[in-house]
Amino acid sequence: MYDLLFSGIANIVQIKYLLPLFLGTFIGVLGGALPGVTIAMTIIVVLPFTFSLDPLQGLAAMTGVYVGGSAGGLITACLLGIPGTPSAIATTFDGFPMVRNGEPGRAVWLGIWASFFGGLLGGVFLIAATGPLAAIALEFGPWEFFALFVFALSMVAGLTGGSITKGLLSGALGLVVTVMGSDPVMGAPRLTLGVGFLEGGINFLPVLIGVFAFSQLMSDIEKMGDAQQGQAAGPIPKLVVSHLKIIGEIIARPFLLLWTSFIGVLIGVLPAIGGSAASMLAYDQAKKFSRHPERFGTGAPEGIIASESSNNANVGGSLVTIMAFGIPGDIVTAVMLGAMTIHGIQSGPLFISQQSTLAYGIFAAYIVSHFLMVIIMALGARYMLRLTTVPKSVLIPVVLVLSVVGAYALNNTMANVYVLLVFGVLGYLLVKFGFPLAPLILGVILGDQIEINLIRSIMTDNNLWLFLTRPISGGLIVMSVASVVFALWQHRRHQKRNRHSTDGDADF
């Protein structure tokens, strides 16, 4: 198996494959970093340019985009607090605070190296465990998917911030958003208020860009007045970093890295939901296992490592599913699969054994593109980090325009631009009134999947006990309950400690 991989790598480093792979990775990093441009969009734009290439050249380029995009999102997530792509949402939670604490270099490079290690670990799983992992994925029926997404939703309890009530309300609002539009079975309109474009439901991406980008940019604008005097007082951003130290920071947490990468692979293998859920689930796990959960959200390195290692490992997982079953897990893999078809490749269970040169070529492309990604980032880091010193009056209009263009380009329709506007205003109001945004986004990501899988389960069998008696499903439900209880306990303990420290006996 590994000799096939090595010959695959020897094959892919030839200039005729390395060049498309490099260009793909580069474009992926760019697309991932631009807020409003997702990996899916980037890959759709790149696809037509690969038609004239040979299959492995084309697929190498696409793999590069996928890997590069999954890493690129961290740049804007850390530096601007706006996820460049949905899979980088969780990176903003700690990446952005770390940058504001004056360590942009550390934040970005922690993300880059975590992506690198997470991606390579994902690659190990991809090659060694394709068979067994794929078999687990097949065991997931509607009951298991329902329980898995309920488990993911239980993270809301861990993401509420100061007030549990406000966090739950925000999560509920997200779920309501997913109810709007036609019902998923027979298309009966719900909460459409008679507005035509609402009948198709609300797209996730304009909600994400609206809520995160607008609220962030608006609060930046508010602060612009006092920035003139305030700038000198703030810490001088440290752009220079010691790579050894940062790699050390990651390697020193082997369990975290392994576990979050595994979560990434697992979510990737399951054909229902993409990198955004993987990174948030991994983030939540990191917080639960941490001895200092209260540090999360204030610039904890663990948060960045969890999010970025899992979303790159997720790429490896989803490649397994398209290669083993020909079933796409999300839009990105759907386009990859389409690309394979266009290049005349029938993916499916026999693909890896019948077309081993090509299959291992893709594995090799996946691994090599992680190295290319680090090189690209290293060359670009100097310029990227300058983003933090660009005046906000220049940056804000540019990011706003990109967000609107991105929302439009999603389906080439105006409706998404209106959704962007509405949720931009809503997100800003929520932030103003102290509501956390992460539960809202989580609700929007998970609502549809929870609903449709609940319906499917009951349509298949009206015995509700199956949710508890099927082992994987039952286990996940128990874990959901435990996860909520644990988060509440952590929250209470944190509040108690806070009360103690405000009593005046702070010992530092």
Add this chain to the structure above:
Amino acid sequence: MSKLLAAIIAFGLFPAAGFAATYPDRPVKVVVPWAAGGDTDNIFRPFAPALQKHLGQTVVIANVGGASGTKGAKEAKDAPPDGYTLYVPHEYIHSTYYTGVADVQYSDFEPICMIASTPSVLTASPKTPWKDAKDLIADAKARPGQISVGATLASTSHFFPALIEKAAGIKFKYVSYEGLAPRMNAILGGHTDLTDSNLTQKGKVEAGQLKFLAIATEKRHPEMPSVPTLKELGINVVYDVNRGLMAPKGTPAAVLARLESSCALAAKEPAFAEAMKLQGTAVRYLDRKGYAAWLKQTDDENRAISKDLGLLKR
């Protein structure tokens, strides 16, 4: 990237530009009412470059999925009738109208041409005990309403098994799975028993992950001659999914004629035929007149089927 931006500028800033005389002078958008990577998408992605070649303009595919394909249909219907927004339906446009899922119907569009026809195959999970369709029918008779079928409700994947139900005098249980990909995942894992699929799934059958019980063609298919037809099993059902190109009602005749002639040439491209073979699909070209007549007939048939199945809402 620059291509994307060019397309955005062309669509966004100059919607009023472009006259029939100079058609097409900017990119043409084709609305695929399903997600990327689905059957419709896989058929039109190789068709787009062929059409582009003969139209002399960029052809962009816009995937507008959701609500059983009716979201894209609505968007295409409401687009300006200038030939810059086209739409690619299949039989679902008739079935979703008559079952009350959508209020868009085929007559809201001008037909341009039909390009492809994909025969349906009755497909079973490997975890089911049946060796062939005969076993299935016997089992279904013994356990009415127990055998589960994954389907996009009110669409072709629902109508095809429903026709079998009627012809064989049996009763299935339907579970909503919109689109082929989630249906495949459910059936590979044995979470549903049956589904409608097509010859694109051949690889999984050869690997023993799926069972083709019967194909809904008149004669056995040369790609998989071992699969019997429903007809030879005594079930008189012939069913295929046909895809073509349409434009919003009111598109000028000159524009339609230009599109029709480009479509005719594009459908003859050898590269397109090659791509369709991989899709388990036959190139089936019908011109404007032929497609219009076919649509009328199919619409009547779908109305009759909806009525037979007790799903008729109009």
